[in-house]
Amino acid sequence: MYVQASYDSMPKMDLAAVGLSHDLGYRKMNNSAPMGTLQTKAAGETLFSEGDEADAVYEVVRGTLRLYKMLPDGRRQIIGFVSAANMFGLSPEGVRAYTAEAVSDTALRRFPHAAFDRLIDEQPGFARRLLNVASDELGAAQEQMLLLGRMTAMEKVASFLLVLAKRQGRDNARSVDVPMGRNDIADYLGLTIETVSRTLSRLKRARLIGLPAPTRVEIRDRHRLEMLAVNGAAGVA
Amino acid sequence: MYVQASYDSMPKMDLAAVGLSHDLGYRKMNNSAPMGTLQTKAAGETLFSEGDEADAVYEVVRGTLRLYKMLPDGRRQIIGFVSAANMFGLSPEGVRAYTAEAVSDTALRRFPHAAFDRLIDEQPGFARRLLNVASDELGAAQEQMLLLGRMTAMEKVASFLLVLAKRQGRDNARSVDVPMGRNDIADYLGLTIETVSRTLSRLKRARLIGLPAPTRVEIRDRHRLEMLAVNGAAGVA
DNA sequence: CGTCCGATTGATGCGGGTCAAATTGGGTGG
DNA sequence: CCACCCAATTTGACCCGCATCAATCGGACG
Numbered sequence: 001m002y003v004q005a006s007y008d009s010m011p012k013m014d015l016a017a018v019g020l021s022h023d024l025g026y027r028k029m030n031n032s033a034p035m036g037t038l039q040t041k042a043a044g045e046t047l048f049s050e051g052d053e054a055d056a057v058y059e060v061v062r063g064t065l066r067l068y069k070m071l072p073d074g075r076r077q078i079i080g081f082v083s084a085a086n087m088f089g090l091s092p093e094g095v096r097a098y099t100a101e102a103v104s105d106t107a108l109r110r111f112p113h114a115a116f117d118r119l120i121d122e123q124p125g126f127a128r129r130l131l132n133v134a135s136d137e138l139g140a141a142q143e144q145m146l147l148l149g150r151m152t153a154m155e156k157v158a159s160f161l162l163v164l165a166k167r168q169g170r171d172n173a174r175s176v177d178v179p180m181g182r183n184d185i186a187d188y189l190g191l192t193i194e195t196v197s198r199t200l201s202r203l204k205r206a207r208l209i210g211l212p213a214p215t216r217v218e219i220r221d222r223h224r225l226e227m228l229a230v231n232g233a234a235g236v237a
Numbered sequence: 238m239y240v241q242a243s244y245d246s247m248p249k250m251d252l253a254a255v256g257l258s259h260d261l262g263y264r265k266m267n268n269s270a271p272m273g274t275l276q277t278k279a280a281g282e283t284l285f286s287e288g289d290e291a292d293a294v295y296e297v298v299r300g301t302l303r304l305y306k307m308l309p310d311g312r313r314q315i316i317g318f319v320s321a322a323n324m325f326g327l328s329p330e331g332v333r334a335y336t337a338e339a340v341s342d343t344a345l346r347r348f349p350h351a352a353f354d355r356l357i358d359e360q361p362g363f364a365r366r367l368l369n370v371a372s373d374e375l376g377a378a379q380e381q382m383l384l385l386g387r388m389t390a391m392e393k394v395a396s397f398l399l400v401l402a403k404r405q406g407r408d409n410a411r412s413v414d415v416p417m418g419r420n421d422i423a424d425y426l427g428l429t430i431e432t433v434s435r436t437l438s439r440l441k442r443a444r445l446i447g448l449p450a451p452t453r454v455e456i457r458d459r460h461r462l463e464m465l466a467v468n469g470a471a472g473v474a
Numbered sequence: 475c476g477t478c479c480g481a482t483t484g485a486t487g488c489g490g491g492t493c494a495a496a497t498t499g500g501g502t503g504g
Numbered sequence: 505c506c507a508c509c510c511a512a513t514t515t516g517a518c519c520c521g522c523a524t525c526a527a528t529c530g531g532a533c534g
Contacts, residue, residue: 069383072467077383092369097376120365127364128357132329134371139334141378146306146314148385149427153522182481190386192523197482213531214481230309390490419513432490434514450499451513 036109041065041102048089052096056110059087063106064179067098068187078188079141081180083167090116090130103180148190154236156189157199158229161209161217176217203228206236273346278302278339285326289333293347296324300343301416304335305424315425316378318417320404327353327367340417385427393426394436395466398446398454413454440465 036059041047047058050069060082067088068078079098082088091097120127147156165176178185182193189196200217203209208225210218219225228236273296278284284295287306297319304325305315316335319325328334357364384393402413415422419430426433437454440446445462447455456462 069379071383071387075387077386079379079382090368090372091376092372097379117365120368121361124358127368128354130368131327131357131364131371134368134375135327135329138371138375138378139328141375141382142306142316142334144382145316145378145385146308148382149314149424150308150312187386193481194483194524195522198522201482429491430513431492431515435490438514 036111039108039110041106041108043102043104045102047100047102047108048096049099050096053094054089054091054096054113055094056112057087057089057116058100059109059111060084061107061109064103065100065106066103066180066184066188067100069098076187077190078184079144081184081188083179090134103184153189153191153195153199154202155229155231156191157185157196157203158225160185160189161219162222162225162229164217165219165222174218174220176219178215178217182214202236208236273348276345276347278343278345280339280341282339284337284339284345285333286336287333290331291326291328291333291350292331293349294324294326294353295337296346296348297321298344298346301340302337302343303340303417303421303425304337306335313424314427315421316381318421318425320416327371340421390426390428390432390436391439392466392468393428394422394433394440395462397422397426398456399459399462399466401454402456402459411455411457413456415452415454419451 062084064081064083066078067080068076070076147159161176164178168176182196186193186196200211204211208221210220212218299321301318301320303315304317305313307313384396401415402410405413419433423430423433437448441448445458447457449455
């Protein structure tokens, strides 16, 4: 399992949730042969649930997943969306802390923990890479805490759109793909679907965005949107 | 810098914020000689600020710190409290993502990143330990997202008290020390100080807790408090 | 063309924020 | 030991942003 380290221009990886991308080189580490087994999930299907035994890490090949936690009465908090070229599911203790479901049809590569652990021990630098990924994830989670705890609905929605855009972003692409429904957005931002919908409508009315379809947002005035992401509804009808 | 691994019964460590504790053995790793330089901060003093260059990791020897992020208009979200025997401040990219301030008078040990990185590379197993810590932190951050996004004030406060108790916990200790003020609690739970105060008062009136002093909470009915942490205000006057 | 499901829009209510005032208690000096 | 001071906490009155409840709306599909 020893391989030559080569960390440049490799697939991206997310450790658990939040959309940052990282190159880990797990592919080249196996001499360019892709390790891990491929599998698919149709939209809405569950990959694993809170409480399940955690015995593998996943890479998203195609599609998007939502990761969420639930309260006993059904209230749901989505802790992150994971899309192509990102990884998730690393949890050292044996039990899943959240559920993973396909938002759209997805293809996934599965890496059993055992193999992953071996790499950590045998491949110098690999662990540090993972650590960097974990720290970035942690940073993103902390950013989301600021959003959930201290931002208004308008700030939350504006921030969300900008993060989506940046994540997909060919730089300043006008059109952003929104694969998840309003329900998912609401449960990610700590709002209701009605508030998400109303807020998007306000942004549309103010001509900051366009909504050609529910799953597509056209950013018309990025600058003002960025102002809103920090200053709230000030300046929007 | 090579040492013999020995991971049992060692000081605890927090990677960034949230109160989980982990044994990393960084002390024994240096042949029992404590590495790192000692320093102190008086209550209210700042250790580092958001945006500063990150060049060290810290261990809390005595006291408690708050880690927080702020919006440009002054709104603050505390992302975690760190107390004795825990660590924080690991961030691979060069810039601090949050500010660290002393809640009470503190003593800290400072570990420059360079030395830490060397340990990661040279000490087999150390990186994996760190990774476990990071993953636990991430899990705690996700738990806090659920709290911030989907819990009521009552659930937030009840959860907070129970986490505090468990963290200090000689098992089911009645009396919990609350070193941080109402302002800090509010900014940690995404509430205002008035709401925190009112909620604590309700719990006191309902005889679930006692408040012998602002910095001390006596847990009188742990069971009902646990119910509240999940079911909200149902069943409290 | 009808059905269905997600999204939008409208009307109303409430949990928690805001503004303001009283209370408490720890620290200090007489 | 006591009186005072000051900051933190608590309590009160009121208000608002977002949730809730309730219709429509609109596009995809048969």
